């Protein structure tokens with residue numbers, strides 16, 4: 001057990017916080033607030049692959065925070081870059097001034113992206129990145145003289161954040177049903193999961209590429225000249241870890257290109273090494289017209305998101321407006337925020353200097369093997385899906401308990417076993433920092449097995 005009092009595991013100059021008594025005011029996001037507040041799971045510090053609890057326990061971070069701390073926690077080069085930036089240029093109004101590091105980070109991101117994706121628009125989260133990409137898609141067709149292309153196509157079980165654009169193209173019932181009519185003119189492709197055909201596949205399943213052909217049906221129904229863009233997560237993450245069937249993304253690309261429809265990859269989870277390459281687009285050899293990123297860009301330290309757009313899209317806007325005119329009426333006060341840019345640059349340097357994308361690629365086989373050897377035989381486990389260093393484990397619903405209570409019980413069980421693991425619906429998701437060693441992977445799956453045996 002770690003003793004917090006000496007704080008050796010904390011970055012220099014910080015002290016562990018104690019837990020507050022009043023938990024009422026903070027309305028927690030996507031949380032069962034009452035259940036949580038009855039039995040709070042607090043964390044008060046973090047370093048590398050661990051979080052720390054107020055009672056001095058060290059919790060293995062099996063989810064990289066929320067799929068974002070890819071470089072691990074409180075990494076010194078990132079901490080120092082943020083501190084230095086905060087002391088030298090705290091804010092820059094990018095609607096009217098440039099500051100050098102924003103241009104530098106944009107160039108670095110473009111240099112890691114697939115060829116042809118050269119221009120970066122900054123936002124502050126994945127949700128804002130998604131809204132930005134959808135707006136760019138609609139505006140792009142308009143400036144190209146095809147303003148009739150207004151329809152957007154998402155996918156069942158897609159998660160694209162919490163903005164109105166994102167929940168409209170997203171395919172999660174609970175994210176949609178409370179919020180009125182949402183965006184009009186949206187269709188959804190079928191999701192790609194079929195347990196009968198795909199259960200216990202390591203990596204991308206063989207079955208399911210043909211599901212991309214549904215796009216042809218949607219296009220035939222409405223006319224290609226009404227469709228602006230298709231948005232998908234290359235690997236659906238928060239709705240259960242669904243790797244794309246082999247060949248599926250290539251087919252989507254072929255059909256979108258054939259009909260002049262833009263293809264957007266939401267890589268908020270998959271970007272920056274999670275699947276062993278900088279972007280999932282490279283793993284699958286498919287280049288979309290735009291990539292949405294967030295999370296890993298700063299390893300979760302400072303909020304940042306954005307869109308990487310093709311030269312064709314960018315040039316379409318540049319050529320559309322008169323000299324000195326604004327080309328795209330869109331942006332955020334904090335687009336290209338200096339602290340986020342400093343954090344991003346330092347994070348990208350850590351990824352490069354420590355070879356963390358390569359480490360993820362190297363760990364992938366062992367990760368999948370460990371998932372199967374520890375968990376596949378448990379009665380409670382119904383399916384295991386793996387891809388990069390991500391695993392989704394479907395479990396039999398805990399009987400007699402409403403989902404929210406079962407969910408809280410599982411989270412409690414993991415927390416009490418010194419592990420941070422995410423449970424959504426009936427899927428347990430693991431997505432640790434890319435800094436994990438084989439011994440951490442082993443410890444994580446052993447702990448998961450213990451916990452599943454205890455709750456079942």
Ligand code: PMP
Pocket residue numbers: 124125126127128130159160161162233237238266267268269294295305
């Ligand atoms: N898209 C995807 C694929 C995501 O996984 C998420 C967040 N989990 C988002 C968008 C939204 O990102 P944020 O929570 O930063 O708005």
